[in-house]
Amino acid sequence: MRFYGYYRSSAAYRCRIAFNLKGVVPEFVPVHLRKDEQRRDDYLALNPQGLLPALETGGRLLTQSLAIIEWLDETHPDPPLLPKNAFDRAYIRSLALSIACDIHPLQNLRVLNELKSSFGQDQAGLDAWCRRWIEPGLAAFEATLAKSKTPGAFCFGTTPTLADICLLPQLYSAERFGVEIAGYPNLTRIKASCDAHPAFAAAHPSRQPDAET
Amino acid sequence: MRFYGYYRSSAAYRCRIAFNLKGVVPEFVPVHLRKDEQRRDDYLALNPQGLLPALETGGRLLTQSLAIIEWLDETHPDPPLLPKNAFDRAYIRSLALSIACDIHPLQNLRVLNELKSSFGQDQAGLDAWCRRWIEPGLAAFEATLAKSKTPGAFCFGTTPTLADICLLPQLYSAERFGVEIAGYPNLTRIKASCDAHPAFAAAHPSRQPDAET
Numbered sequence: 001m002r003f004y005g006y007y008r009s010s011a012a013y014r015c016r017i018a019f020n021l022k023g024v025v026p027e028f029v030p031v032h033l034r035k036d037e038q039r040r041d042d043y044l045a046l047n048p049q050g051l052l053p054a055l056e057t058g059g060r061l062l063t064q065s066l067a068i069i070e071w072l073d074e075t076h077p078d079p080p081l082l083p084k085n086a087f088d089r090a091y092i093r094s095l096a097l098s099i100a101c102d103i104h105p106l107q108n109l110r111v112l113n114e115l116k117s118s119f120g121q122d123q124a125g126l127d128a129w130c131r132r133w134i135e136p137g138l139a140a141f142e143a144t145l146a147k148s149k150t151p152g153a154f155c156f157g158t159t160p161t162l163a164d165i166c167l168l169p170q171l172y173s174a175e176r177f178g179v180e181i182a183g184y185p186n187l188t189r190i191k192a193s194c195d196a197h198p199a200f201a202a203a204h205p206s207r208q209p210d211a212e213t
Numbered sequence: 214m215r216f217y218g219y220y221r222s223s224a225a226y227r228c229r230i231a232f233n234l235k236g237v238v239p240e241f242v243p244v245h246l247r248k249d250e251q252r253r254d255d256y257l258a259l260n261p262q263g264l265l266p267a268l269e270t271g272g273r274l275l276t277q278s279l280a281i282i283e284w285l286d287e288t289h290p291d292p293p294l295l296p297k298n299a300f301d302r303a304y305i306r307s308l309a310l311s312i313a314c315d316i317h318p319l320q321n322l323r324v325l326n327e328l329k330s331s332f333g334q335d336q337a338g339l340d341a342w343c344r345r346w347i348e349p350g351l352a353a354f355e356a357t358l359a360k361s362k363t364p365g366a367f368c369f370g371t372t373p374t375l376a377d378i379c380l381l382p383q384l385y386s387a388e389r390f391g392v393e394i395a396g397y398p399n400l401t402r403i404k405a406s407c408d409a410h411p412a413f414a415a416a417h418p419s420r421q422p423d424a425e426t
Binding site: 090102 | 261262263264270271273275276277279280281283284287288299300302303304306307310311313314315317318319324327328331332334342345349350352353356357360
């Protein structure tokens with residue numbers, strides 16, 4: 001199993017947490033996003049989308065972090081990353097997707113590069129753009145958790161799920177762009193639980209072999 | 214079951230196709246996105262994210278089109294919207310997510326409104342921005358289909374899956390923003406198969422009760 005990632009990619013970070021939770025150790029192939037290595041011919045031949053992450057397994061390629069994680073959960077069921085009940089599974093997927101579809105895509109590197117080149121945005125403009133999407137997204141995540149009143153250290157009970165796997169990397173990005181979460185008791189509690197969990201801690205960008213200081 | 218949607222929302226369009234394929238007919242509640250009805254207090258009390266679509270079932274609320282469709286597929290398994298094999302399931306999910314995470318979020322209404330108000334973009338600027346993401350996204354979708362060489366009328370064989378459910382609404386948006394797909398034999402074939410399928414045809418925005426001319 002070969003995993004193509006980049007230390008600062010949120011989507012790769014999600015997969016790393018999932019691999020760690022499952023005790024799966026794929027071979028790691030770093031693809032440097034800021035050097036545009038994902039646009040090189042050899043990588044495009046493998047993954048025509050030219051994005052990260054990607055997972056090679058059995059001679060075939062899987063892309064998209066959530067598809068990779070659901071595949072991992074189906075092929076390595078222990079510990080489960082989704083609850084058993086259909087509604088609860090959908091609820092966890094909806095939390096994950098509220099980050100993966102409605103926050104993260106608007107603040108990733110290729111979008112920020114486009115805002116820089118097409119609309120002349122400087123770093124302050126880019127940070128404001130990111131906060132414009134991260135702030136209401138995390139506020140809604142907190143409000144949804146508060147409404148659901150599920151007790152436990154994580155988004156859903158006492159063990160991590162796909163929702164926590166998407167949340168922690170988004171909180172890491174939030175910090176980079178100056179978004180404060182101290183006013184959100186659920187997010188604060190869950191972040192502390194994740195930070196204290198070895199599978200999450202080992203997946204942190206700063207602890208990857210391709211990390212830059 | 215009560216479904217909150219808007220005729221022109223791509224994400225609601227996906228859900229409508231899935232409901233039709235499953236023969237499920239929820240009560241429809243129109244929420245007018247261009248009149249900002251999704252930001253009204255009564256809707257926010259229901260769905261703090263203030264986005265569409267949403268599904269009320271058994272007194273609880275589900276959000277996020279892909280979570281709703283996976284829930285529908287788990288609770289109404291016939292006909293299945295995902296293959297049985299774990300890798301194939303992940304492949305279909307990755308096609309769906311390549312649209313739901315990497316194309317659609319960049320061209321939806323709230324993002325276009327922000328580009329208008331913050332960066333003074335006119336309609337031509339907005340159309341160019343949308344094409345900037347739709348064109349490479351669909352080109353990569355075509356290349357991925359071409360690589361996988363799966364025969365059949367749809368993305369994966371002879372029956373529709375979650376990938377087709379995401380693709381057709383994206384092709385509808387592509388047309389609105391002036392993106393041409395004639396050069397893509399797989400997309401062209403699949404679009405024709407979807408257009409000829411009653412579940413897809415009945416889900417078309419122009420055929421919804423809240424459609425405007």
